Amino acid sequence: MVEDNGKTAKSNGQHNNSDQLLPAERHMRIRDLLQERLTIRVAELSEMMGVSEMTIRRDLETLERQGLLERTYGGAVYRQERMTHEEPYETRLKELPDIKDQIGRKAASLIEPHDTLFLHSGTTALYVLRHLDPDMPVRVYTNNVGAIQEIKGKRAELILLGGEYRPETHSMEGSLTMETLQEIHPKKAFLIPDGISFRDGITTPSFTEAALERAMIQQTRGQVIVLATHSSFGRVADLVVAPIEKVDLLIVDHKLPEEYLHDLKALGIRVLVAD
Incomplete structure (x- = not known):
């Protein structure tokens, strides 16, 4: 006692x-x-x-x-420190290559024969093309200049959107890029966010990138698929691309905590974990 x-x-x-x-x-x-x-x-x-x-x-x-x-x-x-500028392309190319490879492989597995796709700029997008079935007939619209190297030896048709070359992101942008986008209605769009959060949604520090991503979402007649490494969660930039609820499918890596996955699913967002 x-x-x-x-x-x-x-x-x-x-x-x-x-x-x-x-x-x-x-x-x-x-x-x-x-x-x-x-x-x-x-x-x-x-x-x-x-x-x-x-x-x-x-x-x-x-x-x-x-x-x-x-x-x-x-x-x-x-919530990470506010993102005020884009990291240089060469820097991002070296970040989390194994994780981006896993996400890219998972995304490529969702592509079907004769699909038409929007493929966003961003280094993760390169891994999608890298894992694309070389014999699959698809059409890819992109402003990502790095896609040219990755599409070699594949049956896929690559259409590089015109515009002004931007070395910081190794991509095309500007009024010509936007005009071309308005004429396309793809079945799927693969977007790579600079930042993603529950409250602010998908964000970027670039005016031109924000406008481009909004147009991709608006023009897509099928799924809007976001490819996000765990490092992009909780990161917020000044310009909102879209609320997180606009995402049809989110592909993440295994390092994103289980609680995060639970809260995403509570919002009705379909989530696939790449491993």
């Missing part, structure tokens, strides 16, 4: 210590946890810190107002 009381006292002592955490201390702990794990649930934070779920929700509201996280169904996800 005495031992039980001692355990209770010890347990209560731990709870009281957690309750004495100042809000700023709780906020810092939540930020650290999210930076490490990318996502966390309200119930788990409540148990870890020994405070009510209502208190945790207020903490999350405060941190969301500061732009440090995004609240989701039953929890929160990490």
Whole structure:
């Protein structure tokens, strides 16, 4: 009996210590946890810190107002520093090649004979073409100059959209590109986001890229498919391309936390995990 009381006292002592955490201390702990794990649930934070779920929700509201996280169904996800500019093409070409290869392979498996496709600029798009069945007849419309090298030896027909060459992204852009897009109605569009979040949707720091991606979505008469590495989640730029609900199918890699997948599916978004 005495031992039980001692355990209770010890347990209560731990709870009281957690309750004495100042809000700023709780906020810092939540930020650290999210930076490490990318996502966390309200119930788990409540148990870890020994405070009510209502208190945790207020903490999350405060941190969301500061732009440090995004609240989701039953929890929160990490929000990266705001993206102010596009990374150079050569830099992105070296980032996460194995993961992009997995996503590209999964995306290529969705392409059917005689499909017409929009293929966005972005290095992940190159892996889609790399894994495309060389004997499959398809038509690919793209502003991605890197596609020229990847399409060699394949039966696919590549149509490079005209416009002004932009070396930062190794792609074509401008009024001519937009005019050409308005005449095409493909069956599928494969987009590669600079940033993707629950609250802000698909975003980019580039005016021309935002306009181009919006046009691709609008002109597509079938599925809008987004190929996103885990590094693009929680990243937000100034220009909104589309809300996340506009996505018909999201292909992600296995490093995206399970809680993230749960919240995406709660929004009605179909998700495929590449492995």
